[in-house]
Amino acid sequence: MQDFYIFDTKLKAENALNYINNSNWFPADGGLTVKWADEVTELIDGRFAIPRIPSARLDLIGVENSQRLDFFNANPCQIEQISNEKIKVKINE
Helix, strand or coil, X not given: CEEEXXXXXXXXXXXXXXXHHCCCCCCEECCEECCCCCCCEEECCCCXXXXXXXXXXXXXXXXXXXXXXXXXXXXXXXXXXXXXXXXXXXXXX
């Protein structure tokens, strides 16, 4: 089981992921910009998810509480534990 930010539409999830990936939370590392995730995860119930960033990691990289609140204000979501069985499997063609 892993914690995820949960959204009811793909667009909301993508906007939240862009918010995170375009923030200064994950600085360049060796010339490469570090991202939290490459894409959103589709769940079998039709919702969309992004892996939750652990509070300890946010503390380590210096993300202040006000910045965390700004994220949630801009991207309202639920936080849930999701098992692998609830993730829609992608089949590469």
